[in-house]
Amino acid sequence: MTVRVQSEDFDVSTEIAALRRGNPKIGAVASFIGVVRDVNEGDAVAEMTLEHYPGMTEKAIEEIIGQARGRWSLYEALVIHRVGKLRPTDQIVLVVVTSAHRGDAFAACEFIMDYLKTRAPFWKKERAGGGARWVEARETDDIAAERWRLKG
Amino acid sequence: MTVRVQSEDFDVSTEIAALRRGNPKIGAVASFIGVVRDVNEGDAVAEMTLEHYPGMTEKAIEEIIGQARGRWSLYEALVIHRVGKLRPTDQIVLVVVTSAHRGDAFAACEFIMDYLKTRAPFWKKERAGGGARWVEARETDDIAAERWRLKG
Amino acid sequence: MVTVLYFARLREVLGQGSEQVALPASVRDLEGLRAMLVARGGAWQQELAPTRPVRAAVNQAMAMGDVPISDGDEVAFFPPVTGG
């Protein structure tokens, strides 16, 4: 498993190629890219800054991936999360999961994203027209993470 | 929506960039790549040939994407499916879905793959050690497609 | 005349990918056409028998037995799909 917290951008093709390398048993690659939108809750967003808790963030994501590996049959999993200043259309987060069959890859990829949204210590501050404000946690993210308790 | 049936390989970064271009409202990009495995049902696979029904295949995939658009809030959807001779570790299929929020993107991407596996006219012939054989449809694929009837 | 297409295993076993078939007045739907082809015997009888998991399309849309067919239609028979 690979976890990286970085200010640099990433390229999904490059990351998938590295994750697949040397494993001809992989049949499925599910991936997710989170992107900065130019609006959030109705406000135009000009820029955002992502803060994290160095050390704990990486551990929390490794723990999330570990849980996914315990639930589904996976080969590899990768999470890259950017920090620092980001603008609309910038990539924020990449999750890639490889497995033999697609069901495992899809489920694990979505599980990792849902848990990352509620468990990994990152915080967003948005600068919109009127000023800067810390983004409030969304109840829908808690619900998204919670539903995995009822499943498989 | 974009549907391509082609013998050429594809690059996921290039395809995602084209799909995202000019839409700063996209917050989520879910994608799936299907890959030729070197084993299938216990047999070593040396090569496979993918046949399709020109015309109907494209229509069937467009119909599947249309159904996904009716169920979830999506911006764009792309399906590329290769035909002709493929070898282990070759990419077979790419599905990319963009949306404002990740739940829609994940669900639609998996739905499109599940329906494509049971509704789009493609057939695989595998050449293994002993000779060539047509791959039999898997009951698990029917089950995967069927479960969407109960949802959403 | 209807154009009849065969794909994958069916194409190989029946030895052709397409043919033109004249429809007798008694054949008005997909099931009728299938029965007419089965009546040829041999590989046709074996491969298109009602017990076999053959799928069909009429004018490039998946179709079941009672879908009407008429001159000019494109009808296809093929095994369950295995793409993706």
Add this chain to the structure above:
Amino acid sequence: MVTVLYFARLREVLGQGSEQVALPASVRDLEGLRAMLVARGGAWQQELAPTRPVRAAVNQAMAMGDVPISDGDEVAFFPPVTGG
């Protein structure tokens, strides 16, 4: 002494990202530390009040109120996370 870290809005409002805090013998768990900080009044009282949705970690693992803490530990307080 424990190291106490603050992140995001808490870091800004409390005006610091980290501090060293001497633990009196009466403070043995996370809840005790939080109450001790609330007793400073002002922004501390307001931001760390039990009614506020503050999250905490002890030695970089998410922690609830009765988790014991002792000298040398790293304790962090922060708002609900909003990454991804």
